[in-house]
């Protein structure tokens with residue numbers, strides 16, 4: 230596990246202790262949840278979104294690993310998608326599971 234994610238995990242644990250509420254509560258979007266740990270800069274260069282989302286994609290992978298390293302819902306999309314194509318950080322809450330049918334019309338679902 231990278232030092233970067235260890236530091237972030239420590240911050241997440243602190244946030245749980247400090248708030249004494251569940252940091253994984255579902256009424257918080259992914260961007261705010263991550264920003265509590267490391268600010269907007271944890272995903273955006275100087276806190277500003279990039280035009281193409283590539284910089285943000287690099288940041289996701291530097292903490293969570295690459296699509297190729299992940300499970301069967303993720304790995305087939307290596308080289309095809311960015312994380313935010315499925316996990317829209319400002320529009321989805323912590324705990325929300327992305328669906329498949331926005332792109333595949335054969336009734337498949339997350340494994």
Ligand code: HEC
Pocket residue numbers: 259260261263264268269270271272273276278279280281282285286313318319
């Ligand atoms: C978990 C990573 C993450 C964090 C943390 C994050 N963002 Fe984002 N944000 C994204 C991604 C991914 C996009 C879409 C890609 C792009 O357009 O650059 C985005 C898009 C945006 C946009 C473009 C409009 C939109 O909603 O699509 C703005 C403005 C923005 N973010 C501001 C912020 C601010 C301000 C913060 C801190 C409070 C923040 N973001 C924290 C990942 C993050």
Ligand code: HEC
Pocket residue numbers: 289290293294295296300302303306310311312313314315316326327328339340
């Ligand atoms: C094709 C859509 C899709 C893409 C692209 C995607 N995810 Fe996911 N993700 C899912 C689904 C579905 C789940 C819930 C089922 C599971 O865990 O596989 C999930 C779960 C997760 C989880 C929580 C479960 C866990 O394993 O801890 C994390 C963290 C995560 N994704 C991170 C990422 C990151 C980082 C990327 C980009 C490198 C990414 N995802 C790209 C669909 C996607």
Ligand code: HEC
Pocket residue numbers: 233234237238241253259263267271272285286288289290292293312313316318322323324325
């Ligand atoms: C600085 C490190 C860091 C960056 C950058 C980062 N994450 Fe995370 N993320 C974490 C940590 C720490 C957690 C909480 C522990 C866990 O679930 O792995 C987390 C949790 C998550 C979860 C699970 C939340 C849930 O539902 O339980 C998803 C999904 C996720 N991140 C997606 C992303 C995506 C997408 C990006 C890029 C846009 C991103 N992360 C960028 C560190 C990071």
Ligand code: HEC
Pocket residue numbers: 301302305306309310314315327328329330331332333337338339340
């Ligand atoms: C944002 C769009 C998008 C979402 C959402 C999405 N996929 Fe995909 N998926 C793609 C693309 C693009 C490809 C590569 C082209 C192809 O083979 O259809 C692909 C390919 C695949 C493949 C390999 C080829 C095939 O069709 O068998 C699998 C397996 C797969 N996806 C499973 C899933 C699962 C499971 C989910 C839901 C967790 C999901 N996808 C959600 C866009 C998406």
